Amino acid sequence: MTTTATTPLVPPPVETPAALRTPRRRALAPGKRLPASRLIGPGLVLVLWAAASAAGQLDPAAIPAPWTVLRTAGQLWSDGTLSTDVLTSLERAAYGFALGLTAGVVLALAAGLSRVGEALIDGTVQLNRAIPTLGLIPLFILWLGIGETFKIAIIAIVVYIPIYLNLHAALSGIDHRFVELAEVQGLSRVRFIRQIVVPGALPGFFVGLRLGVTGSWLSLVVLEQINATSGLGYLMFQAQNYGRTDIILVGLLIYGVFGLVSDSVVRLVERRVLSWRRTLSN
Numbered sequence: 563m564t565t566t567a568t569t570p571l572v573p574p575p576v577e578t579p580a581a582l583r584t585p586r587r588r589a590l591a592p593g594k595r596l597p598a599s600r601l602i603g604p605g606l607v608l609v610l611w612a613a614a615s616a617a618g619q620l621d622p623a624a625i626p627a628p629w630t631v632l633r634t635a636g637q638l639w640s641d642g643t644l645s646t647d648v649l650t651s652l653e654r655a656a657y658g659f660a661l662g663l664t665a666g667v668v669l670a671l672a673a674g675l676s677r678v679g680e681a682l683i684d685g686t687v688q689l690n691r692a693i694p695t696l697g698l699i700p701l702f703i704l705w706l707g708i709g710e711t712f713k714i715a716i717i718a719i720v721v722y723i724p725i726y727l728n729l730h731a732a733l734s735g736i737d738h739r740f741v742e743l744a745e746v747q748g749l750s751r752v753r754f755i756r757q758i759v760v761p762g763a764l765p766g767f768f769v770g771l772r773l774g775v776t777g778s779w780l781s782l783v784v785l786e787q788i789n790a791t792s793g794l795g796y797l798m799f800q801a802q803n804y805g806r807t808d809i810i811l812v813g814l815l816i817y818g819v820f821g822l823v824s825d826s827v828v829r830l831v832e833r834r835v836l837s838w839r840r841t842l843s844n
Contacts, residue, residue: 600826604818626808631815634808643797648816650792651782654710655820658717659778665718666725666770673726674733675759684730691723696784703788713785720781724773732766733759765839768832775824779817 608628614620615627622630638644669687672679699716706712736759744754786795794813801809 600822604822623805624807626811631808631811634806635812635815638797638809638812644812647792647794647797651786651794652820654713654786654793655717655778655782658714658781659721659774661714661718662721662774662778663725663771666722666774667729667767669722670726670729670733674730674763675755687723687726690719691727695720695723695781699785699788708789713782713788713790716785717778717781720777721774724777725767725770728766728770728773729763732763735766736762764836768828768836772825772828775828776821779821779824783813783817 611620611625612628615622615625620627626634635644669683673683673687674680695716698719699712702712702715706715740758740762741754744758749757782793783795783798786793787799790796790799794816798810798813801807801813
């Protein structure tokens with residue numbers, strides 16, 4: 563008797579209708595954050611600058627090579643000139659930023675949480691915003707003298723305007739349903755501000771804070787060229803008289819580093835404080 567192997571019968575695959583197939587999810591988010599991503603752009607610019615200088619494509623008298631600028635910075639630091647000017651600039655920027663931050667927050671809270679405050683403050687701030695701040699320098703010199711006071715006052719004005727605008731817009735943009743919910747829950751004024759107003763306004767506040775930090779450095783480079791005896795702006799102004807473009811680039815690079823570092827610090831604090839949010843950035 564002969565035994566034959568039989569192949570088990572396998573049912574043919576059943577094709578799933580197209581309407582029942584699960585659609586493939588498309589990755590629409592930007593993806594994971596690259597390490598040290600904010601340094602890639604400046605690093606690329608530095609590489610291109612060094613390559614163009616090494617290839618002789620840049621005039622050394624107009625744009626010195628990076629190693630020339632670095633050597634000049636080392637010489638200025640070793641003789642004590644650069645360290646003194648950096649500390650002076652940091653002190654001016656810190657005083658002006660502190661005053662501007664305080665004024666911007668206080669005015670925005672007063673205008674954003676009260677109709678009377680908004681009527682008294684918002685129009686005045688908008689008028690101030692329309693006036694070029696650097697155009698106020700001659701008037702402030704007549705009012706406050708030509709010393710340090712008017713420089714700090716101008717920096718404070720440059721700083722407080724973006725902080726006020728963004729914080730006031732954030733306060734005004736809080737959904738009214740949250741206000742109604744707080745009224746139904748019987749929250750006090752203090753708890754309403756702490757639990758509703760502050761979390762809702764923090765994103766706008768940090769945007770204004772970043773703009774204010776950048777504004778303090780932008781105004782400082784101009785103010786330190788007016789009747790100053792120290793500071794990075796004064797150093798660059800003196801270098802202009804002697805045609806030292808390498809010293810001018812040293813000052814500009816230090817301003818850029820200060821701006822990048824301060825902005826990165828604000829971003830870091832923002833991510834920590836607003837870690838509860840799920841956004842494209844995180």
